[in-house]
Amino acid sequence: MAQTYRLPTGGRIDRSKPIRFTFDGRTIEGFAGDTVASALLANGIHLTGRSFKYHRPRGILTHGSDEPSALLSVDRGPGRIDPNNRATVVEAREGLKAASQNRWPSLSFDVGAVNDLLSPVFVAGFYYKTFMWPRSFWDRVYEPVIRAAAGLGVAPQVPDADRYANRHAHCDVLVVGAGPAGLAAALAAAKTGKRVIVADEQPELGGSLLHETTTTIDGQSAEAWRAAAIAELDAQENVILLPRTTAFGYYNHNHIAMTERVTDHRADAPKTAPRERLWQVRAGEVVLATGAHERPLVFADNDRPGVMLAESVRVFVNRYGVLPGRKIVFATSAVSAYAAAADVKAAGVDVTLVDLRPEIECGAEVERLQALGVEVLTGHTVVGTKGRMRVEGLIVAPVTNGEIGARRVISCDCVGMSGGWTPAVHLFSQSRGKLAYDEGLDAFVPGASAQAERSAGAAKGLYDLMDCLASGFAAGAEAAGSTEVRTFSATPTPVGFKPVRALPTDANPAKVRAFVDFQNDVTAKDLKLAMREGFESIEHVKRYTTTGMATDQGKTSNMNALGIVSESLNRPLPSVGTTTFRPPYTPVTFGALVGPARDALFDPIRTTPIHDWAAEHGAKFENVALWRRAWFFPRPGEDQHAAVARECKAVRNGVGIFDASTLGKIEVVGPDAAEFMNRLYVNPWTKLGVGRCRYGLMLKEDGFILDDGVVARLADDRFHVTTTTGGAPRVLNHMEDYLQTEWPELNVFLTSTTEQWAVIAVQGPKAGETIQNLVSGIDLSNEAFPHMAVREGHICGTPCRLFRVSFTGDLGYEINVPSDYGRAVWEAVMEAGAPFGITPYGTETMHVLRAEKGYIIVGQETDGTVTPDDVGLAGMIAKAKPDFVGKRSLARPDLVASGRKQLVGLETADPGEVLDEGAQIVADPDQPIPMKMLGHVTSSYHSANCGRSIALALVEGGRALSGKTLHVTTPTGFTTVTVREPVFFDAEGGRINA
Amino acid sequence: MLLIDCPFCGKRPEVEFRCGGEAHIARPANPFAVDDQAWGEHLFVRKNPRGLHAERWIHAHGCGRWFNAIRDTYTDRFVETYKAGERPSVDLSEARA
Amino acid sequence: MRRFSFASLLSEALGGHQGWGRQWRAPDPKPSYDVVIIGGGGHGLATAYYLATVHGITNVAVLEKGWIGGGNTGRNTTIIRSNYLYDESAGIYEHALKLWEGLSQELNYNVMFSQRGVLMLAHNHHDDQSFKRHVYANRLNGIDNEWLSAEECKDFCPPLSISPDIRYPVLGGALQRRAGTARHDAVAWGYARGADARGVDIIQNCEVTGISRDASGKAIGVETTRGYIRAGRIGVVAAGNTSRVMAMADVRMPLESYPLQALVSEPVKPVFPCVVMSNAVHAYISQSDKGELVIGAGTDQYTSYSQQGGLHITTHTLDAICEIFPQFTRMRMLRSWGGIVDVTPDRSPIIGKTPVENLFVNCGWGTGGFKATPGSGHVFAHTLATGEPHKVNAPFTLDRFRTGRLIDEAAAAAVAH
Amino acid sequence: MLEARNLARRVAPLVAEAPVVLERASVHTLPAHARFSLRARDVSGVETLDHPIGRTWLSEKRFAARLGPDEWLLGAPESDGDLLQQGIERALSSRFFSLVDISHRNVAIEISGPAAAEALNAGCPLDLSEAAFPNGSATRTLLGKAEIVLARPSAAPVYRVECWRSFATYAHGFLIEAASSASFR
């Protein structure tokens, strides 16, 4: 079947470029320029899917992005399948596979259609009233069935084959919508030389001009005017024209988000091309020329395939050269449908027009249409349709003074309906502009703006073409700061309509199923039921009935729903108000929002200068904040346990080497540096000598531990501060905050040097011997360079800051060299240490070794609720200092109360048993639940050096419990532990100076 | 995304900034001179108004300076921004939304 | 109250559903009530319901400035769980979870409480340790929560990527099987209907604009847009607006109100069997009965009452979602929105007395109070009825910000090293 | 001496990365440079420093980009590092300042070509138009999820992106991805 409904001439499609795609497996022929919808119609297909709830046959209602019904799954190849595409916006292209949804086994025979028979039960909100008994059935039976029935299309199953791009852009004037109003606005703004961006969601700019075949503007055809306007804009450097670009969100401070569809329409797109591009535009001024949406009429069985919007019928005929039917009835309460009827008639179709309004209200249009040979029935209502898979007739009846006369069936294969127009105020409303109700238009129009924005054209409630052009030009000029005024001449547009809610009917309204929200299957009856049940707020009506909550967000239905609510409540429409307009205007792919932030670009992976060496030497890595750190270095055949045990022993018995480059480093410089340190740390700093180091502890103002680290004094006015890896940014921020805002009088500057220095920790009894031949300018002897000292000199010819510090309890050095030298120095140390069996170790061994010594790790022993005293570090607090950040809070009642959790060591009865970190501790495992928990295990390891497991824990009143037995949870029950001092190895601390 | 007028750099996008909460909360010169109640309030109690609000921002991914702003917490519009240590030109005690 | 059941639905179906009456009345305010509740969200309505059903106090008004359930109750991602760490939190959330388990039947209103399980993903060793700490604490508190390996996570949630090559590979997870979701609107409506049936007046479009106090300082009534109403006791349950309401009684609060955003995708056939939360990458996701993926984003960084936020918050969340569910990039966002959450310094609620006699407050639920709705209402009703806290809410005092006895779940889960 | 034998070689990040040359935007890594972070309150009269925030003083070999009221990023060829340092110490000798060597902290990447600004805008939220970001501009900002300093040393569409070294792989990857997307119309 080859396009039997295609007109021989006309339309904007490119007849020289035939294309083929499939719909439910069947080949469809069309032309470049078709949408899937227009091509289906050209092939006589209206039935495109099944509705959400009742599985009713549904077809194509509109010609644009407001489409609620014709939703298809689209397959553009592997990794490129997605559901719920509107047939009216998907551009037909070679090889695309479209499929109907929400039906099984087939579109024409759908088992789910039994729901339609049950529809008397399945009314709005019915599920709140039932499915409660038996209780257990909800999870196992009812809910799964409800879920399977809902949900429209099928989610993609495999990772996306496409890429997505992002672009921030700035302009003076952003014009959204490129119909006559938007084009006029762009022309006006562009002339000023200001930067202008014009975005329109359609493949071609022009909006309604794309289907105005008989109208003239300034003496030329609408098409000629359109083409000239676009050519003029395109020629200007300061203008960016963006077809296929939907402005979907209007955020604060004129931040507008738009998606550009770059490749979906192209069968030949290069692989590297992004599918979509997110534009984040910061606009000086915005002109919203987004047009208006036509309203359907609400009558019984108005949802049959073949029942469309009147203007859409016109669009398919004029723009796509497609006849949606051979015998078309228009049902309307609006004049605009007359234009549609006239154009369709001119295309050679048998046309009847039914107007709800009495003859005298209809004006001269009636005669004009009759003169073209169209039968016009004024004063008629629609009470139903014939046909199921496709409309076969429209049932109409005269209304006189509210009385419904005899029914008459007008046989037809397509219905074009129009209940008037609704300005597309979505973006205006998102911008927080106040809507004003226009009684004459029976619609909300933009009122006071909240941002630098103005509306124009039909979006502002102006429906006459001349007004659209003039208002667009004025808006564009004003937005660009120009005062230019321009008038346009154009063919007058027939405008005007009579607002109508549900159409009058002779049927029992309690039985009539007149659809308001087509996608969510909400009928006028449902709305009335909601109100009967007390859901009077429009927001309640929406949520109870789900009207306006479908993928079209009620573009075609919201005003009808509102009208019905207002009428039933007998309250004026503006006092009922609209529901809230929210982004996005039309659904936006997650991909566009994510943009390039996928895979390797999701989050930076920070690595150290020694990372590559570690990777080459088989390290396993762990994520720590954004960093990737070497975790352990298994040798062939070793598991983690064996590797860590070996690394631990190597450090204590010989020497180990550890990459500590990720430690945060801050250079604190200035005459007031020591005073600044005094105020920020619990420790005193004034007396710390140059060349000396001190372990510092820092609190938040609430008294809890924020961070710790070794601090070296390099000069009177210069400190080299280190922080934890994860804490580095936090600590610098904390310091800057106090420095700038609390103590601006201090002459101190902070500079992050985390990444300036590679840090190589060399630890173990052979550490000194390992490095001594590499170092020059530093006397490494114990006397000249004691524990907790710092020296500047050279290593391997490179300037270094050498710290004599230890996080292992053994003799240790931390070599700081400029990062680019890190790897070379590391390799040199490896070589120098070879005679001593130097062993690279990772974070896991580092953790074990420091735990053997009872050193805390901030974030592991502490958690944001822990004070210095809790972890046994109260002694570090400078007694003499009147104040430091957090000091006052340490005196709060709960922080000095007894029964706080304190750091202790734990020893399992079985030395081979390693407790779970996070395990909870109780005094009596036999107490009933809920049990009294005394604390938890913060660190727990097998210690090869101690020959047993070790653990640190925070335990209520723990320091007084030394020697006591407690019980710790295990995956299967409890185990017994003895409380002890939290130092397991070299309690006297002699090794550090060995 | 807000557009924030850094007193040093001019209008820049919100993602370059961090908000530091209510402004002009002076840290007591001698914290030990205030009782637990007052100290608790200093730490935790906030005006949290619906309307004009004086708040701290830092142009973290810009010039790195802390500064203050008056913003309407209902419309999210900035009334003004000013450097740390300066006072706003609007009288916040008058402001009620 | 007309009972809801399949039978009543069937019989109404025969009559075109003309017989259903209002689910709750729309009374004018009376001059005086024993208890006035400010705020018709889930918590306020539940409070009224339990005042009537448990304490027999029915001369109660719930005053709602807009439409009931229109605050955070109507805009949350509906995650319900009770696997909190501290005894205090576990106590109140588990109290709530037990009530959720029979709520549809109790209210005779299907709130669609779906115990589909909440899986919290661990992406690093710190998560691993922290989740185990929770799992063990929960066990000793009688709350179900179990540790799953990455493979078990995948079995439980097939769309999950457990590839070791992603930025933050999944190391495992903590699963609470009894946790899940519920139909948020139905919770408000069900409580409203239940309370109304017992005589509570639910008064919408009634904004409280002042709290009046007598010479002794005691709260005695409220000014509203529908006139003055005397009150024996007043309970403030105004979520994001608590600071403003309490300021009417000159009480300053340790609260800040932030926009919190959420979004839904277009509806699709069932693909997502449970709830997944990932704190490390900041993502929360489930699928509703109607088929949308319901995704929670983060708060904006500044305080605001505007119920909307910036796009970058949304994109950041979707980055994370698509990192662990890469097949979802072709899904589409259908709608996004914001609510205003009131956040305390320790992110735990405040439920109890205030410095003003007869004025009580229930606030500070921040980003996670929906799950507590029944429990919160239940204990707050007790507090209002007796003048003293229930043992479950006793720790959640305002005074803890003076003493430092914070209940800081977030700090306990601090991301670190 | 072991020390002499092991005289450390300098290995900068991204050294192995080949230039990526696309039709409308190309990405090159730049060799190591001397870099200093200068902090000072008062620079009045010091010609190389006393210019508006966001602007750069440039000579053939050196630059001083003013990132904030009291912060400059200083750059010079690697061999001129000491000279630069001495120059600053001399110019500000009597005033309070902090000069910290960050040559190894920062890594520079160059993106050039007609679509260079557009590619940067994939992750940089600033207005990079001629009027807003002319020749001589420099500022700290963001590129996706990484902080960068963005500089435009000349009138040509050539931009220098500096970031901390551990973010270099990300920033470099981001720019390549962005350059290829921007090259597609």
Ligand SMILES: Cc1cc2nc3c(=O)[nH]c(=O)nc-3n(C[C@H](O)[C@H](O)[C@H](O)COP(=O)(O)OP(=O)(O)OC[C@H]3O[C@@H](n4cnc5c(N)ncnc54)[C@H](O)[C@@H]3O)c2cc1C
């Ligand atoms: C996006 C988002 C996602 C969330 N996700 C979750 C989640 O997954 N799980 C979870 O447990 N929690 C979640 N939460 C939090 C949860 O929604 C709230 O904690 C909870 O709903 C609060 O309930 P409420 O009844 O206290 O408040 P609300 O429902 O906000 O009710 C307060 C009511 O007070 C009214 N009010 C305010 N001022 C006045 C006045 N002056 N006079 C009269 N009435 C007034 C308001 O109009 C409002 O209706 C989320 C919140 C948001 C915003």
Ligand SMILES: NC(=O)c1ccc[n+]([C@@H]2O[C@H](COP(=O)([O-])OP(=O)(O)OC[C@H]3O[C@@H](n4cnc5c(N)ncnc54)[C@H](O)[C@@H]3O)[C@@H](O)[C@H]2O)c1
């Ligand atoms: N006869 C009547 O009653 C009647 C009623 C309404 C409109 N009209 C006619 O319609 C025309 C209105 O002109 P106009 O310029 O105001 O509107 P238009 O409909 O011609 O153009 C609006 C354009 O905006 C685009 N658009 C809408 N929302 C968008 C978004 N979020 N992002 C990107 N693009 C978006 C649309 O695709 C469309 O191209 C006039 O010709 C007028 O006569 C007539």
Ligand SMILES: Cc1cc2nc3c(=O)[nH]c(=O)nc-3n(C[C@H](O)[C@H](O)[C@H](O)COP(=O)(O)O)c2cc1C
């Ligand atoms: C769990 C949940 C699911 C939702 N599902 C939908 C939906 O399917 N369609 C829709 O339009 N909105 C949905 N919403 C959003 C609401 O329409 C609305 O945005 C939200 O309640 C906030 O109210 P407001 O946007 O009117 O301010 C959902 C909201 C929640 C909390």
Ligand SMILES: [Zn+2]
């Ligand atoms: Zn700045």
